[in-house]
Each structure stands twice: as C-alpha cells, then as structure tokens.
Amino acid sequence: MSGRNLIIIERKMVSLVVATTRDPASMNPATALLAKPGWQPGPSFQNIKSFVNEQVRVLQHDNSIIAEDDLDKRWEEATGESVNELIFLSKHTAVSNRPALTVHPIGVPHLREGEVPPQGGRPGWAAPPLPQMGPWLRLLNNIAASHNLLPEFEITLEGTHHGPVTNKPTMFVEIGSTEEYWKRQDAAQVIALLIWEGLGLGGGTAVGNWSRVGDKNKVLLGIGGGHYAPRHMDIVMKDDVWVGHLLSGYSLPMEDPSQSKPDTNSKGIGGTWKEAIKVAFEATRSAFPGGEILAHLDHKSFKGWQKNAIIGFLSEQNIKVGKPDDFIRN
Helix, strand or coil, X not given: CCCCCCCCCCCCEEEEEEEECCCHHHHHHHHHHHCCCCCEECCCECCEEEEEECCEEEEEECCCCCCCCCHHHHHHHHHCCEEEEEEEEEEEECCCXXXXXXXXXXXXXXXXXXXXXXXXXXXXXXXXXXCCHHHHHHHHHHHHHHCCCCCCCEEEECCCCCCCCCCCXXXXXXXXXXXXXXXXXXXXXXHHHXXXXXXXHHHCCCXXXXXXXXXXXXXXXXXXXXXXXXXXXXXXXCCCCEEEEEECHHHCCCCCCCCCCCCCCHHHCCCCHHHHHHHHHHHHHHHCCCCEEXXXXXXXHCCHHHHHHHHHHHHHCCCCECCHHHHCCC
C-alpha cells in the first residue's frame, strides 16, 4: 500500500417528489405535504426550489410537469446526492370528467424515432416503473376511503404514457378530472398523506419496498385493454401484487394483416407493438431485480390474430404469460 488513506464517500440516496406551480392538482398536494413537520429549505438550482425532509426532496418548478427532462441527473449534478426514484404530482384529464385519483408509469415505447411525442418523453423510451406502484395504489384506496372520498372518486391505474424523460424508477400520481376536482383540498390532503406514509416520513416504515421482499416474486406486465386497465386493476388491487408497465391497446400499434391469413405469425404483423413490448419488459425488469416478470393479457381486448401474434412474440422473447392466480401469493 502507498500509505495513503482511501476515503470512500457514500452518496446519499434520495427520493424526488416533483410539483409544478402551473397546476393546482400538483401544487396543492405539495403544499399539504410541506405543511407536515420536518421540512427545511433545500438548494435551488436552474430556477427550481427544493425542500428537504429526511431522505425526501420536494422540487417545485414553473414549467409543464412533463417538460422538465432528466431531473434526476440534474439534481445529482447540482447536489452530489443520488436519486433513487421520482414521484410526479399532476392533474388528470378525462373525457368522462369523472373525479379520480390515479397512478401510472411513464413512457412512449410505441413511438418511432423521429415522431414527436404529444406529451413529452422520447420515442421508444420508457422509464423504469416505480416498484411501489401496486402497494401505493392499495394504500391510496385505503386513505381515500378513510377521508370519505369514495365512491365519489375512482381510484385507478392508468396505462403507461407521456414524459418527462428520466431513467430512474418513476410514477405519476394524479387528481382528476376537471378544474373543480384539481382544486379539491380534501383530494390534495389524501395525496399528501400517500406520499408521507408511502415514503416512510415522520418515523414510519416505507410502503412497498421491493428490496425487502426478496427475489422470485412475480411482477405483472400489463398488455392490452383500455387506458384504465380494468382487467389488470382487478389483480393489482389484491394484496402483495406487484405491477410494472401497462401497455394499453393504443400503445400496441399492429397493422391488420389480410383477412385471409387469420393465423399470421408475429413476424408478419407490422407496427411498433413488438418494440413497445420489449422496451416495457426491459424497463420493468430493471425496476424489479430478481423478480419474475409475467405478461398479463387482456384477452378480450384483442382480435384473434392480434392475440396469436402477441403470444407468439412473447414466447420468442422468453417472456412468460401469467394467469390472474399466478400473481397472488397464497
């Protein structure tokens, strides 16, 4: 040895909770969260304010929630801390205008290179889904019930969609679906409590810590169905179920083959559906080290040729298909 002392500095692992001043469904939950004990002002960078409490950092910016790419890298460069995960607070819009509290992973894996994503992100990309998404969905349902928001508000997953770009495990938490509900203080309090309890602030135990459950647990990769993933929701609402990306039908563009070839194999079906499945699978696998990623198909949402092609492609990729009971621990 040279005689010099080797000094190893371990970077602090932190969770980022991101809000924008442009959106009451983003700022109101952030404000309610910051009203809880223990928060201190943190460093400001690139016109973004921050607040610090234990291992959690709340970031407030003035841009669209889907426009601030690479916040994880930018925070790491500014502070020297290492970002473990990101949780974005946002409004939700829907044609139905129904009040809802939603969670979902992000990405646009079905878009081709050169296409312009309509709501941020990068074509062919998906962020790793936050492993806590399943446990937090169930926690959200319980907190909403205890605050008398049910059945007025629907608690639901959404399919994978939009940006911003990040390569760390990420989840959006949203209040929908009109301005009346975006401004609801009771909904904001529920979301704030979800973050507080979910991240284990105030001396609690964090909810949904994948590293504590060990290897070999099964993780649901949702394929097909509508935007609110009802067939997948039925499974994820059960205890101890883990969920990754959710590819709704619109994220699986498939070119209809000749009607004379109803059993066309996957190689003959054009569109970006195969790329979307591969990207979603790899992102989910990266978020759940040691887990077994099983595809769960919404069979009724597919035509016969679509289902045959997808099942054939999953087999080619060595991606197992799971039945509902496969995800539920006995």
